[in-house]
Amino acid sequence: MDYDLIGRLLLSLPAADAENARMAALADRISTYFTRNENLIYRGVAGIGRHGGAILFLDKRRHPSRKIVVKYSLSDEADADLRNEAQFLEMLRGAEHIGQMIPLAEATLNVSGTGKRPTLALDFIPYGTIYAFRERMDQNRYRMPSRLLWLVRQVLAMAFPPQGGPDEPLRREQFHRHMPLGVMQNSPHGNNVIIGDLTSDDFEHSLVPIFKLIDFGRGEILPDTLDAVYTNIANIGVLFIILALPRVDESYIENVPEGGWPYEFVDKQTGEGRRMGTEAPPFFTRSKYIDVELRDLVARCMAIDIEDTPSLEQLVEEAERGVAKRPEDIVYEDTGVDPRQTEEDVPIRTLVQRFILDAGTIEEEAATLNRRTVNHHLGTTLLGINATTRPGPAQRRRFQQSNVEPDMVVDNDID
Incomplete structure (x- = not known):
């Protein structure tokens, strides 16, 4: 990575964009710690923040390969949160409706160059919040x-x-x-x-x-x-x-009145009408x-x-x-x-x-996040300076209804 070039680019950006670019460049730098593993292909940045971020990899250890997200922290408070999350995800491993922690040797180590911070690998969940x-x-x-x-x-x-x-x-x-x-x-x-x-x-x-x-x-x-x-x-x-x-x-x-809002319903066991207070508005x-x-x-x-x-x-x-x-x-x-x-x-x-499986250019997904994820000054998505060049839109199967032959659609999401 050409850090001199990045430094010059940062100087040319407005303050807010420069901070975003600095954090994204740091995420790219952190990614190099994991790309030493030949089973991991760097695909870009999944999220950035002042206290940490997440980077996206293609994990070739499985067939077919899968995407994983590696979270990293940048402060003592974020360190504690990440370690705490690992403890609970270990307990909840295997639950169908809970995001899953992924075994990854590098995720149990500290990342050099960021103040010796811990990391955590997670299963990538594709369709947003x-x-x-x-x-x-x-x-x-x-x-x-x-x-x-x-x-x-x-x-x-x-x-x-x-x-x-x-x-x-x-x-x-x-x-x-x-x-x-x-x-x-x-x-x-x-x-x-x-x-x-x-x-x-x-x-x-x-x-x-x-x-x-x-x-x-x-x-x-x-x-x-x-x-x-x-x-x-x-x-x-x-x-x-x-x-x-x-x-x-x-x-x-935050606007619930004392005692809640009044609500009337029929008790299914007794068939009688009941009145209660509820936080449901x-x-x-x-x-x-x-x-x-x-x-x-x-x-x-x-x-x-x-x-x-x-x-x-x-x-x-x-x-x-x-x-x-x-x-x-x-x-x-x-x-x-x-x-x-x-x-x-x-x-x-x-x-x-139509609205979930076929939706999802990178820009559309970015619009669902709380902070900017596309830097138009540098022409990159979350900078992704070290990310492997994308081979173009990938093909993925359309949702298959029973007894109907599936066809193919273009997936414009990160490969």
Whole structure:
């Protein structure tokens, strides 16, 4: 790398761009530590920040090869977060709805040239955050029960960590005979739920891509297990509302009145009407475009009184039942909504294909992030000065419906 050239370029940029360029150049420099491994091909920078960043590699140890992300830290605080994340991801290894740590010898060492900082290798999850997911979809009613179930499964993994082995197949989160743990992720916002792949042979993930929870840098284990589980259940509601409603982020939770907002629902066990306080805001609970049972369940997840909150066992049961519903079983408060237009397989497949699997130039993906990722002064994406030259758009298979021959589409994402 020509550092003299980089220095001259930095001097020619505005201050903000110069800082971005400096951090990206540092990421490129860090990448050279890993490119000594002949199994790793550097593909660019996945993210940069003042306290650390992430770089993207193609890992040839598997056939077919896979992409991995290596996170690095640049401060003592970030060091602690990264080590903490590694501890929790080791515990959660094997959980289907949790981002997975990748065995990589270099990731257990300190990176020279950056103040001797630790690194962490993670499985690359391709399709961006849930913010990108919902903003690409004009109709946010599609397969909402599935989204809730995946959030529930993330909480189930934290309560009953699978502790799988390295490179073992992922498995469905489940209860086990041991007492639950009070594991909390402690950062429930839309940038920490990532869209994964479709699984064509799995009913739950055959129509809408799987969601995975990432970033356990602030994770902790509470001694009060019940408190941890119910706090995680409340966070399911926080994230689900972000998913369900456009132009909403987690900041809405800051405006909850004392005692919560009043909400009335019918107790399914007794058939009686009940009234409770909930942190679910009126703009969600008054929505006429969400299945009434699903809306009740989310509002109860965010109940002020724990007695109004479903247990984790009840929540899993209700969420699984919701996913199994047929379109004609769904009841909207607005009787003018035709569930066949929103919950049947064909429109869902079409929507996901168009707005998720077929979307994604680098510039479009960059627009979903909080900071600039394209430096037009240098004509590079996240600078990527040392990145291997791209061979051009790669071919990848279009999502295959049953009994339909797949065709090919151009993948403009990072190869």
